[in-house]
Amino acid sequence: TLEQIETALVNGTWLDPTNANFQATGIADYTLEEKDVQLHRDRCLTGSPCWLKKKAEGRVTPDTERYLNIYEMNGLQAVNHGFSTGVRGGNTNAPDFSVCNGTYPCEELFQKFYVSCADSNGRFYQKNLECLMCKAWTDGDRDGEMAYNRFQPIRQWQ
Secondary structure (H helix, E strand, O other): OHHHHHHHHHHHHOOOHHHHHHHHHHHOOEOHHHOOOOOOOOOOOOOOHHHHHHHHHOOOOOOOOOEOOOOOOOOOOOOOOOOEOOOOOOOOOOOOOOOOOOOOOOHHHHHHHHHOOOOOOOOOOHHHHHHHHHHHHHHOEOOOOOOOOOOOOOOOOO
């Protein structure tokens, strides 16, 4: 739930509560009815009817609870944000599906994206991460909501 994600961000990563709430609100977007299909977002944003009801009641109710189904994230554009390498799975919308044959983690993709971008000692620094990100953007999995929209100014935020 939104509250569980927020608590994990504060207690697990030491994120400040304001930023944790902002992040959790953007992550847990679905009502109970949408939790399993995750097709229609209904965020409980500040000032929204959901938010006002939660504040008025002083607690979370079934109407104001928001979820993210972590077991059903693969291939959902509204849940994924950009692009990935597909090395650990989730390779559902890549230019070339002939690699891996459904076996993950995928050594061939690991070699293609990570090993080829690492320095001579196998380490990653800024230029190596830039290499990885460029390869993921051009040759990786593109199932995210910002992966194809050329008019979306933040599509390459990574």
